[in-house]
């Protein structure tokens with residue numbers, strides 16, 4: 001929900017152009033809520049969700065660790081005050097020279113899902129701890145992460161064995177159940193696979209120590225989502241079911257669940273039009289679209305709450321689109337969006353729940369539009 005602090009900031013500062021405002025109080029509350037819901041699990045914030053320095057500094061000061069996808073993200077986490085021991089290089093796709101750079105910066109925890117990646121790590125990060133990511137189908141997630149990441153569980157055993165032969169420390173298993181995962185039981189089958197891999201590795205004389213539960217914890221958009229507590233209960237139940245009384249160390253990598261609800265984008269309506277005099281649906285064009293930071297509207301996957309000052313007026317279905325000269329820049333058309341019939345050019349529109357995966361998705365200057373500005377309050 002757009003907080004009072006965000007509303008006051010916008011009313012006082014009246015920033016020009018579309019912008020994201022992040023309320024750090026919400027990030028702080030979300031972090032505490034996760035800590036309480038999953039007290040035995042270390043939080044590695046997924047920096048890619050929103051790398052604003054103020055967000056990283058706050059989380060570092062609260063004791064968070066960081067899941068980084070690249071060397072620049074590692075440098076940002078370090079600059080925010082995180083020691084290298086609290087950083088994981090969680091991308092399974094890394095150049096060998098980037099691995100070497102991360103290792104030189106002190107990072108000792110790396111993700112793999114392939115033999116060739118193990119070979120790179122063996123050369124560039126000798127002795128480092130590695131965890132192998134396993135495939136997850138992403139069922140139940142609004143933003144599934146597909147077959148691009150992870151390997152079959154049976155192969156994970158061989159990859160970890162291969163890591164040992166390359167002078168690395170096989171440390172654990174990771175997976176990602178898909179982003180905006182609204183089913184708290186989605187972790188169950190991946191944890192069953194993880195437990196089976198732990199057993200198989202123990203039979204080979206390798207004691208794995210860690211399960212990385214990934215991200216997937218949702219933000220509230222138009223519909224209610226289960227509370228963090230429900231995820232904590234479902235996951236600890238699944239851990240007990242599959243690992244018995246030998247529950248491993250666990251880490252989690254929330255991105256959206258920590259920062260999604262902390263942000264609101266202020267945008268403006270540029271044009272309201274119809275395609276014919278008898279057209280039923282109006283087209284509402286905003287000054288922000290897919291290329292300005294709303295990339296997660298791809299396939300209409302994420303449906304953001306849209307708020308206007310005319311919300312008390314009657315509503316009718318609209319097609320919502322961005323401002324660029326690209327026909328892909330349409331946000332909601334397959335399922336039109338009900339908006340007030342009184343909306344006109346110049347009206348302000350608030351796009352809620354936009355704290356995650358917006359600023360970093362915004363293009364540098366597509367059609368001459370500036371990248372999405374951020375204000376952190």
Ligand SMILES: Cc1ncc(COP(=O)(O)O)c(C=O)c1O
Nearest residue numbers: 046179180215216253254255256
């Ligand atoms: C490796 C990894 N961890 C964590 C996350 C964060 O996921 P979420 O925002 O669903 O919490 C992502 C997102 O893409 C990821 O790729």
